Amino acid sequence: MASSSRSPHLSPPGRRRSISDPLDAALRPPENESPEQRAKRLQAEEEAKRRSQKIDQMLQEGERQRRKRKTVKVLLLGQSESGKSTTLKQFQLLHAPADFHAERIAWRFVIYLNLLRSVRRILDAIAPEPDTTLTALDDIEEYDETEPPAIIIGGPSKPAYTNPQFENYHRRLAPLGDLETRLIQQLSDPEDNDENEATRLPSSGSTAWTSGNSGSSSASGNGAIAMTASEYGPADRSLPRLNIPSGSRSSPASPTTPGSASGELAVPTSFNWRKRFALGKIQSPKSEHSGELQGWWEDPDDPVHVLNKCAPVIIEMWRDPMVKVRLQEKRLRLEESSGFYLDEVERIAAKMYFPTDEDVLKARLKTTGVVEHTFTMGKNSEFRGVDWKIYDVGGARPQRHAWAPYFDDVNAIIFLAPISAFDQVLAEDPRINRMEDSLHLWNSVISNKLLANVNIILFLNKCDLLKAKLESGVRLVHHMPAYRDRPNDYDSVSNYFRNKFGAVHQSNTPNRSRELFIHFTSVTDTRRTRVIIYNVRDMILSGNLRSSALM
Ligand SMILES: Nc1nc2c(ncn2[C@@H]2O[C@H](COP(=O)(O)OP(=O)(O)OP(=O)(O)O)[C@@H](O)[C@H]2O)c(=O)[nH]1
Numbered sequence: 262m263a264s265s266s267r268s269p270h271l272s273p274p275g276r277r278r279s280i281s282d283p284l285d286a287a288l289r290p291p292e293n294e295s296p297e298q299r300a301k302r303l304q305a306e307e308e309a310k311r312r313s314q315k316i317d318q319m320l321q322e323g324e325r326q327r328r329k330r331k332t333v334k335v336l337l338l339g340q341s342e343s344g345k346s347t348t349l350k351q352f353q354l355l356h357a358p359a360d361f362h363a364e365r366i367a368w369r370f371v372i373y374l375n376l377l378r379s380v381r382r383i384l385d386a387i388a389p390e391p392d393t394t395l396t397a398l399d400d401i402e403e404y405d406e407t408e409p410p411a412i413i414i415g416g417p418s419k420p421a422y423t424n425p426q427f428e429n430y431h432r433r434l435a436p437l438g439d440l441e442t443r444l445i446q447q448l449s450d451p452e453d454n455d456e457n458e459a460t461r462l463p464s465s466g467s468t469a470w471t472s473g474n475s476g477s478s479s480a481s482g483n484g485a486i487a488m489t490a491s492e493y494g495p496a497d498r499s500l501p502r503l504n505i506p507s508g509s510r511s512s513p514a515s516p517t518t519p520g521s522a523s524g525e526l527a528v529p530t531s532f533n534w535r536k537r538f539a540l541g542k543i544q545s546p547k548s549e550h551s552g553e554l555q556g557w558w559e560d561p562d563d564p565v566h567v568l569n570k571c572a573p574v575i576i577e578m579w580r581d582p583m584v585k586v587r588l589q590e591k592r593l594r595l596e597e598s599s600g601f602y603l604d605e606v607e608r609i610a611a612k613m614y615f616p617t618d619e620d621v622l623k624a625r626l627k628t629t630g631v632v633e634h635t636f637t638m639g640k641n642s643e644f645r646g647v648d649w650k651i652y653d654v655g656g657a658r659p660q661r662h663a664w665a666p667y668f669d670d671v672n673a674i675i676f677l678a679p680i681s682a683f684d685q686v687l688a689e690d691p692r693i694n695r696m697e698d699s700l701h702l703w704n705s706v707i708s709n710k711l712l713a714n715v716n717i718i719l720f721l722n723k724c725d726l727l728k729a730k731l732e733s734g735v736r737l738v739h740h741m742p743a744y745r746d747r748p749n750d751y752d753s754v755s756n757y758f759r760n761k762f763g764a765v766h767q768s769n770t771p772n773r774s775r776e777l778f779i780h781f782t783s784v785t786d787t788r789r790t791r792v793i794i795y796n797v798r799d800m801i802l803s804g805n806l807r808s809s810a811l812m
């Protein structure tokens with residue numbers, strides 16, 4: 262085969278073109294090229310080559326940057342109600358405030374439900390009770406009498422009780438039963454027919470909202486209320502009703518487990534309820550004149566109207582001195598419970614109520630499954646280009662099996678232990694003291710070999726509640742005899758817990774050189790938590806980036 266004479270720099274190595282190749286002919290220098298023309302052509306070719314090299318360089322830089330983009334994975338661990346989701350909300354408030362604010366309105370129904378749960382707890386507490394002679398420990402099956410518990414739970418039972426106002430409150434608040442059902446249906450995923458796991462509360466049953474069976478009230482001294490769909494009283498048909506999509510009405514995938522002793526609101530991770538209720542998505546009536554969306558408060562079917570109508574009764578009941586005495590007798594400190602809004606009923610039940618940041622941080626919605634959130638460090642951050650992935654897991658016992666798959670490539674763990682919970686039991690298992698559970702869980706996390714090189718940050722959380730609890734006279738030694746005669750003040754107790762958790766780490770960590778970072782937190786407090794989060798974030802990021810030589 263004949264070969265042509267071509268400019269060598271135009272011929273790709275290893276490839277020979279036939280003389281008839283039109284591209285080759287086009288690229289060949291003109292036959293009668295003058296020296297000036299040749300110089301010009303060579304200059305143009307040089308320029309093209311320079312441009313091409315520059316493009317190559319830019320592409321390489323892009324690739325280098327892409328590879329440099331690092332994801333730091335952080336796992337939030339701890340028992341149920343330890344504050345994991347609240348910590349995630351604080352991260353969101355810091356790194357994606359616009360999203361957080363856009364979603365605030367979606368929390369309205371959750372907040373209503375939290376308020377209704379508190380009302381239900383009061384009604385249960387003041388319901389007539391027959392004489393009982395059992396002690397809390399007698400109630401526990403399999404309790405080994407030869408071995409006293411390390412941590413004491415429960416307390417002695419009370420004699421028969423009747424509250425003269427019970428029937429009155431009960432009757433006037435009956436519409437809330439129907440409202441609660443409707444709110445739960447609203448928050449249920451119409452597509453999801455799976456049975457959603459919900460926390461089993463240590464109560465034998467709730468009488469709230471129901472009529473005629475007030476003598477069979479729960480005797481739980483723990484303030485836990487069970488809610489079952491069948492227990493709701495007859496709905497007040499004269500009240501405005503909310504339009505429930507037919508899918509959810511026929512197969513209510515209730516966030517609680519109907520028929521079981523469960524009362525904790527939980528929406529499955531797969532259902533994006535926040536999006537459904539975000540601003541602009543709410544079905545509201547349109548103005549007759551402009552056709553524009555008006556507020557939900559103009560919708561006669563909106564739940565706010567029932568709540569608004571019952572608000573004066575709720576306030577009256579909450580302020581009733583006899584109710585206060587009863588709650589004290591039952592050691593029910595509702596102020597310290599999750600999702601407490603009873604002191605703000607007027608504001609929450611107002612027709613134009615719009616949740617504040619604090620309201621959203623206080624709202625209680627149990628996590629089921631694992632929720633992943635990604636935040637990208639902003640342009641002005643020294644960690645720009647870094648993705649910060651946070652996994653929020655369900656902390657209740659039946660949820661914990663889902664944690665292990667995330668241990669593989671995690672960079673840091675924020676473990677939350679609510680240190681105010683020393684006198685409480687697990688909602689899902691009333692035989693177990695919360696503090697005991699937290700310490701066990703802590704031990705299994707820090708002794709896990711897979712996590713040996715993972716940064717561990719411990720949040721000793723709910724310090725605000727711990728302070729309030731100790732100030733109200735609750736003594737740690739009554740629940741943890743090992744505390745003996747140490748002072749019962751906040752500093753002594755919080756340091757005791759710090760040492761206890763620190764000692765468990767010291768003795769059981771598979772990595773002796775691992776540093777443990779401990780913070781005393783109240784993660785509902787935005788100002789203080791912000792500072793802690795900044796410190797933790799920078800520590801985790803710089804530690805991880807440095808160790809992978811990317812800084
Ligand atoms: N007062 C007070 N309340 C807190 C604090 N931390 C969390 N809470 C409240 O406690 C409740 C439970 O917090 P969550 O963040 O939902 O708990 P969680 O660990 O995600 O629980 P699960 O999803 O069941 O695993 C919420 O109502 C929070 O507002 C705190 O430090 N102080």
Ligand SMILES: [Mg+2]
Binds near residue numbers: 655
């Ligand atoms: Mg959660």
